[in-house]
Amino acid sequence: MTHLWQFHGGVKPDGHKSLSNQTPIVQADIPPFLVLPLLQHIGEPAEPIVHIGDKVLKGQIIAHCHAYDCSVLLTVPIHASSSGTVVAIEPRPVPHPSGLTALCIVIETDGQDTWTKCKPLADYSALPSRIVREYIARAGIVGLGGAGFPAHIKLKPEDIDTLIINGAECEPYITCDDRLMRERPDDIIAGALIIKHVLGGAKHCVIVVEDNKPAAYQSLLEAAQGQVEVVKVPTMYPTGGERQLIQVLTGKELGRTYLPASIGIVLHNVETTRAVYRAVQLGQPLVSRTMTVTGGGVEKPQNLEVLLGTPMQFLINQCGRKPGIEKLIMGGAMMGFALPNDELPIVKTTNCLIVSGADEIATPPLPMPCIRCGACAEVCPINLLPQQLYWHAKAKDFQKAQDYHLFDCIDCGCCAYVCPSHIPLVSYYRYAKAQIRANERERKTADIARQRHEFRAFRVERDKAEKRARLKQIKLASEQSREAAIKAAVERANAKKVQSE
Numbered sequence: 001m002t003h004l005w006q007f008h009g010g011v012k013p014d015g016h017k018s019l020s021n022q023t024p025i026v027q028a029d030i031p032p033f034l035v036l037p038l039l040q041h042i043g044e045p046a047e048p049i050v051h052i053g054d055k056v057l058k059g060q061i062i063a064h065c066h067a068y069d070c071s072v073l074l075t076v077p078i079h080a081s082s083s084g085t086v087v088a089i090e091p092r093p094v095p096h097p098s099g100l101t102a103l104c105i106v107i108e109t110d111g112q113d114t115w116t117k118c119k120p121l122a123d124y125s126a127l128p129s130r131i132v133r134e135y136i137a138r139a140g141i142v143g144l145g146g147a148g149f150p151a152h153i154k155l156k157p158e159d160i161d162t163l164i165i166n167g168a169e170c171e172p173y174i175t176c177d178d179r180l181m182r183e184r185p186d187d188i189i190a191g192a193l194i195i196k197h198v199l200g201g202a203k204h205c206v207i208v209v210e211d212n213k214p215a216a217y218q219s220l221l222e223a224a225q226g227q228v229e230v231v232k233v234p235t236m237y238p239t240g241g242e243r244q245l246i247q248v249l250t251g252k253e254l255g256r257t258y259l260p261a262s263i264g265i266v267l268h269n270v271e272t273t274r275a276v277y278r279a280v281q282l283g284q285p286l287v288s289r290t291m292t293v294t295g296g297g298v299e300k301p302q303n304l305e306v307l308l309g310t311p312m313q314f315l316i317n318q319c320g321r322k323p324g325i326e327k328l329i330m331g332g333a334m335m336g337f338a339l340p341n342d343e344l345p346i347v348k349t350t351n352c353l354i355v356s357g358a359d360e361i362a363t364p365p366l367p368m369p370c371i372r373c374g375a376c377a378e379v380c381p382i383n384l385l386p387q388q389l390y391w392h393a394k395a396k397d398f399q400k401a402q403d404y405h406l407f408d409c410i411d412c413g414c415c416a417y418v419c420p421s422h423i424p425l426v427s428y429y430r431y432a433k434a435q436i437r438a439n440e441r442e443r444k445t446a447d448i449a450r451q452r453h454e455f456r457a458f459r460v461e462r463d464k465a466e467k468r469a470r471l472k473q474i475k476l477a478s479e480q481s482r483e484a485a486i487k488a489a490v491e492r493a494n495a496k497k498v499q500s501e
Helices: 129-138 151-155 176-183 185-198 214-224 242-250 270-282 312-318 375-379 386-394 398-403 414-418 425-500
Strands: 033-037 061-064 084-093 101-109 162-167 204-210 229-233 265-269 288-294 302-307 327-330 352-356
Touching: 033 084, 061 101, 129 151, 129 185, 129 270, 151 265, 151 270, 162 176, 162 185, 162 242, 162 270, 176 185, 176 214, 176 270, 176 288, 176 302, 185 204, 185 214, 185 270, 204 214, 204 242, 214 229, 229 242, 242 265, 265 270, 270 288, 302 312, 312 352, 375 386, 375 414, 386 398, 386 425, 398 425, 414 425
Parallel strands: 162 204, 162 265, 204 229, 288 352
Antiparallel strands: 033 101, 084 101, 288 302, 327 352
């Protein structure tokens, strides 16, 4: 790909990358307890298949989907991240903007980290795509760039022309993909080739790296050896967004209602790609991931390979907790969300923890009235009208907000970042989206109730009509029987009269 395009808008926030990208990835310690939520992805939660008191091994399936063949469902199984004993299956707080609890399996680790028997696919290239895709589904792999979409759903070979491996990592503070590309390029290349095979042999395979990661670019270029193309793109937020990256590489604008597969493209994150390699070639399901722990609240900001289910406070302590932590944010500074405490577990979608010291991520000033400067529209990567969306969301005129394509918004935060009035624009959009979804659920519930009522009324009326018809038939049959009896009696009487004469 010799020519690159640009998407509309975007910003260049301070990356704060140097805090954590200077040292190699470190293996995190095994915590005393692991807390594994049964829903760590987009879709349906898994169901426990273990009980309290059960001994489990690392990599053992502890929760599965409703049907064993999860390769066709929007769900993935959950595996034990280390060996130990199941001590609880109960609702626990989970890292989510809602702050709600979810059913979790709690494992007391034994410190041995003993693997269950691993069964890699010896020669995946000789196997049908379907077999490899089912294997990836059973490995519990989801999109590890933050979205959490089950990976196997995006691996159906339907006229896919181009596979894009996303290493842009444009969010401030996050550097785990950068270090992974520097240190594990062979794993990423191998994973890309596996995905290419599963997609039926996509014609093109491209790994994309922003130009602020020269070491990662060079590392991948040397490892690729012509098997895949490595492309350097300009540093701009949010280049790492799926639709923005497609536009940069192809010049095509993909609407919200269209999937990349509709134009022959599939995207996967570099961490997801490595997880595919580890599952297929090593037989290791998704039980750990690399993630960034950074910010002024820790002595040693760094990237770690972390067991899923590890409590956040355990990681913060390993990185050297400083006094006076002000905020804890999961994800990047632009699209991440604040957490209420550090007792929550690391899940599959946790790519970063920003442990903010005093005044590092300052509390924004109080919002001021909108001055209609238009800066928000200039930076919107979707080319929306954020100001109009804000007015309609604030007025709770949700239909108007939808008319201005509210659900095309990707919540990237560019508009709020440049707003001179410090209006939390994305918060208004998220509120409006949540209310619209809630209203839609209520409407569907009301429609179902109305349909049930109408069907019940129909059934009652139908039963009454059937009863009336039966009674009419009985009455008719009774009358016909009585008439027949009378006729027969008359005939007998006439016969006797004839005989007597």
